[in-house]
Amino acid sequence: MPKTHGTGDRRYLVLTLGSDDFALDADVVRELLRPPRLMRVPGAPTALAGLANLRGTVLPVLDLRLIVRPDLEPATEPTRVVIAEAGEPVGLMVDRIVAFSDGTESVETDGPAGTRQRAVANGSGSARVLDLPALVAEAFPRRAKAAVAGVRFAPVEAVDETEAERVALVSFMAAGRSYALPLERVAEVLALPPDVVPVPRAGNAALGVAALRGGVLPLLSLPALLGLEAPPPGTDARVVVARLGGAETGLVVDALGPILRLAPDAVDPVPSALSRGGTTAVDAICRVGEAGALVSVLSADRLLEGTTVTASSARSNDLKSANDQTGGATEQVVVFDIAGESYGVPVGVVREVLRVPKTITRLPHSPDLVVGAIDVRGTVLAVVDQRRRFGLPPGETNSRRRIVVLEAGGATAGLLVDGVSRMLRLDADVIRPAPDFSGDAVNGVDRVATLDDGSLLPIVDASALLAGTERSVRAATKRAAGRTTGTDPTG
Structure with missing residues (x-):
């Protein structure tokens, strides 16, 4: 196995994923935690386990097993989360922490992407050294640039x-x-x-x-x-x-x-x-x-x-x-529920919250995420199943379900949700931009609020959500048309 000469003694954190040992440069390790309560991000890449509240900071938590060893079936629940620096702080879910150890790296030319072979100087064996920035870049290729994030948040007051x-x-x-x-x-x-x-x-x-x-x-x-x-x-x-x-x-x-x-x-x-x-x-x-x-x-x-x-x-x-x-800087949000998770949407873009009518007219050749259309005071309104929009299975029909009518960016649609639970007025200083690990951001979650009980409330950008929904509907309609004509819509 070709190797280069040692690169010098360094200190590492040795951890396990499945039956294999891996190592992180100790210089990028900030702290070790037990797995915190996670807020799931719908539509995010599989490797993003969720977001956690770390002393008021919204922390993306990645499942390191799914990034490094996606072939492994999880044998047990992860026992630790490593807080590391990868351009920004991230949490890494691992199976077990072995120890901090000194060692000398030796690079192999045929090793897996994002890893380097290194020998542990104390004789405890060897472990692959993880190149964390390279792994994160490979697992999340569509991460938004920080410069773009600042222009995503249009103020709620920007209305005609x-x-x-x-x-x-x-x-x-x-x-x-x-x-x-x-x-x-x-x-x-x-x-x-x-x-x-x-x-x-x-x-x-x-x-x-x-x-x-x-x-x-x-x-x-x-x-x-x-x-x-x-x-x-x-x-x-x-x-x-x-x-x-x-x-x-x-x-x-x-x-x-x-x-x-x-x-x-x-x-x-x-x-x-x-x-x-x-x-x-x-x-x-x-x-x-x-x-x-x-x-x-x-x-x-x-x-x-x-x-x-x-x-x-x-x-x-x-x-x-x-x-x-x-200084009176607050924002009101309407909180709706999807599959046991809560989401907020600025009250300024909520036109109405409606009970689900007994009859919803099904639109011919419409994709599955479009439930149908309803008449709202003489206007025909398309209703989108937000569960399907988030890639979740359909929910049960019950009296708690509501249709949240959103209007933003010149688009209007009704979102079918599991329930509308409350309305909150949030101080501006508890709202932070969402970490940019959520893929192409079609789920519309662009900010996260830290609530008084320490839980996180994702806040949906209605313009992005409606635009993403419109793209999904067009794509699904195109696929359906391709199946009808027997042609390949992607060709």
């Missing part, structure tokens, strides 16, 4: 004048009726927490308090607050965290409705005949859709008048401090 004039509202159901609050007064929408501590003598509307990010959030039943009959919260109940009177208050509603974006002439003031004798908790009445369904817009300033429950001063101070530190 017509869109900017629209009135944005978050709607919800309470006691069988539709209500809404201005979008800028809603901090987030959460599932009803399991642990609610009751507060004695706090009033009929007060359900109690719940912990939220180190503070105490008061929870009020919106039906009871409005003087309506308040049934016990069901499985669809949500907490609308609203900024009322300079503090945050949780309004418990029956279910979350769509995000409404209405022309100004669709919003009317409350008729004077209804407001005689005092103020009302309703600021305006808006008309939605061709049928003119009415939604009452609540007054965030007057809703709590006459109640004794407000947010705690500590919670209010925390909110003020956070706003002072970030």
Whole structure:
């Protein structure tokens, strides 16, 4: 076996993949960890196991076995993750760590790509030295350049004048009726927490308090607050965290409705005949859709008048401090679920969130990822199965599924998702660009937010997602046409 002369004594980290020993130059090794919780990236190359939160930094974690020894079947779960430097920090999943060891490299000319044979000086045997940058470049040939990453993120505020004039509202159901609050007064929408501590003598509307990010959030039943009959919260109940009177208050509603974006002439003031004798908790009445369904817009300033429950001063101070530190730089996202994973999309590109209708018209000769088309107030809207778009098997039909209508880059489509769970307002400093290990980025994930519990929330670039979907539909249609005519569409 041809070899060159030794290249000098160095220090290495020896690890195992299957039954084979490999080594990394100790100079590129930063630390060793037990396997962290991973966020899967749909559509990414197989070698990308997922993304992890490393002390506030989004870390791509690669399965080193799939890069170096793709022929091996995993015998056991990896026991360690090596944090190494490969132009940027990466995590490497390995079967086992042997030791740090001194050794002298000797290069063989017929070794596998990306490896060099080296002998360990202490007599423990030999291991192949991994050329990590070469391996990463070979496994992820389509990695985006850092210079390009900076221009991928168009600000949410970049909308045309017509869109900017629209009135944005978050709607919800309470006691069988539709209500809404201005979008800028809603901090987030959460599932009803399991642990609610009751507060004695706090009033009929007060359900109690719940912990939220180190503070105490008061929870009020919106039906009871409005003087309506308040049934016990069901499985669809949500907490609308609203900024009322300079503090945050949780309004418990029956279910979350769509995000409404209405022309100004669709919003009317409350008729004077209804407001005689005092103020009302309703600021305006808006008309939605061709049928003119009415939604009452609540007054965030007057809703709590006459109640004794407000947010705690500590919670209010925390909110003020956070706003002072970030200069008000926040971004709201709608969170949807796919196959047990959560994804966010900027609220500025979400036109509506719809329940799945009983009938979806199948389009002839359309690819499998297109579920069909629906009529939305006189407009035909294509519906894309986001599971199939991410390369996942189709999900079960149930009442939680929703259609998220996105509009960006001149394109509009409905995404069929497993559910829409909440809406979050994120501080700008918790959002980072996604590591560029996700192949051609057709999944649209371009940023990642670190949540308070340490988990990661991938944020979808709607323009890239819709453009990628359109390309996939065209390619699938071309393939279907090729099969019909008996020709090769790639030729």
